[in-house]
Amino acid sequence: MSIFQVPNINLAGISACVPEKIFSNHDYDWISEKEREVLIKTIGVSKKHHAKKGLTTSDLCYVAADRLLNELEWDRSDIDLLVFVSQSRDYIIPATAGLLQDKLGLSKSCIAFDVSLGCSGYVYGLSIVGSLMNNGAAKKALLLTGDISTLNTSYKDKSAYPIFGDAGTATALEFKHGHSPMLFNLQTDGNGYDAIIIPDGGIRNFVDAESLNYKKISEGIYRNNLNIILDGVKVFNFSLREVKPNVLALLQNGDIEIMDIDYFVFHQANRLMNETIRKQLKIPPEKVPYSLKNYGNTSSASIPLTIVAEISNMVKNKSKTLLLSGFGVGLSWGSVIVETENVTCPPILIYKG
Amino acid sequence: MNINDFISRIEEEFDDIKPGILEPDDILKEKFTWDSINALIFLAHVNVEYDVEITADELIESKTVRDLFNLVESKVETK
Numbered sequence: 294m295s296i297f298q299v300p301n302i303n304l305a306g307i308s309a310c311v312p313e314k315i316f317s318n319h320d321y322d323w324i325s326e327k328e329r330e331v332l333i334k335t336i337g338v339s340k341k342h343h344a345k346k347g348l349t350t351s352d353l354c355y356v357a358a359d360r361l362l363n364e365l366e367w368d369r370s371d372i373d374l375l376v377f378v379s380q381s382r383d384y385i386i387p388a389t390a391g392l393l394q395d396k397l398g399l400s401k402s403c404i405a406f407d408v409s410l411g412c413s414g415y416v417y418g419l420s421i422v423g424s425l426m427n428n429g430a431a432k433k434a435l436l437l438t439g440d441i442s443t444l445n446t447s448y449k450d451k452s453a454y455p456i457f458g459d460a461g462t463a464t465a466l467e468f469k470h471g472h473s474p475m476l477f478n479l480q481t482d483g484n485g486y487d488a489i490i491i492p493d494g495g496i497r498n499f500v501d502a503e504s505l506n507y508k509k510i511s512e513g514i515y516r517n518n519l520n521i522i523l524d525g526v527k528v529f530n531f532s533l534r535e536v537k538p539n540v541l542a543l544l545q546n547g548d549i550e551i552m553d554i555d556y557f558v559f560h561q562a563n564r565l566m567n568e569t570i571r572k573q574l575k576i577p578p579e580k581v582p583y584s585l586k587n588y589g590n591t592s593s594a595s596i597p598l599t600i601v602a603e604i605s606n607m608v609k610n611k612s613k614t615l616l617l618s619g620f621g622v623g624l625s626w627g628s629v630i631v632e633t634e635n636v637t638c639p640p641i642l643i644y645k646g
Numbered sequence: 647m648n649i650n651d652f653i654s655r656i657e658e659e660f661d662d663i664k665p666g667i668l669e670p671d672d673i674l675k676e677k678f679t680w681d682s683i684n685a686l687i688f689l690a691h692v693n694v695e696y697d698v699e700i701t702a703d704e705l706i707e708s709k710t711v712r713d714l715f716n717l718v719e720s721k722v723e724t725k
Binding site for chain 2: 331534
């Protein structure tokens, strides 16, 4: 188990941006009204934001980062590190981080690279950025996370379409000597790589005409090989098996009780799964914010988006202890305990157009 | 484990089952919507109540209420 500390890092600000277009699951006419109501109640997603074709995750992250840097009044030439965590890059080649470095007006001394992770990506991203900053790579850094997942999800796949929403986020981090350490527990099980997968389009299954072949998989599920596959039972069993011990080991290592944590911000997978994990850990409901209802599952954006949407007033002017936990595609999962103080949090931004 | 307790807990868990209508030898598909969503609700329920994990194949093989009970009971015993 990989439990480790990253000291001296202050979380200065968080912002999030979503596309303008809203899709309501109450209008999801691929399934019957009765099935729809049960589905909405169970997964906890009543609406979410969908990107138009051509809009990218980096466009959303750009808006989030630009606004955040303006609010923080940071000099852009001071930012020496940008990490873009996403599984929906602008191009197959090159990495998207470079495009963002240029668009945001950051200097050429800036380190910039992509990390391909989803649900666990925010927690992993914090560890990567924080560790590099402690090695002297940067005094100020941007962690940009998010995904556009709706574009490659089949409308006629009731196991995936109602779940996902699109979002991009920006988190500003600064080196601050003596700031209480972030404590991480990061894990991986690649044996479950096919539990959430887009099979074609990479090098293993290079895209060809067959990739676009639309097939019936089972009742209510039609898709092609460029669409995302979500194996509900597999992901469910994985999350119910792994998240609790991961969180408990982290708390134990830090000698911290559940009651000492102000908020547990979990990756917004779906309501049934998240509530089951909350009950397993015996966390009171008021400590567990949800943004699922209005934004759906937004992959690596879900944790920062939930902070901005649900608890920004609590982290803006006060000191808080947060436990953030992401779990899913990979399979990859991880948790971190963070002490925050006076986090700059602009309201959720809407991408027009 | 007691099959009657098991049944009453399932009846509480699903909105479309009225209390007292499920019998041990009822066929699941005939009594309520035994679809993928309800299967996940069932997985979550047994995970919290009995701390056991059930696979998709095991669920598909379970035809009756008693099959589900036997499945969960065997998992609890071998834990």
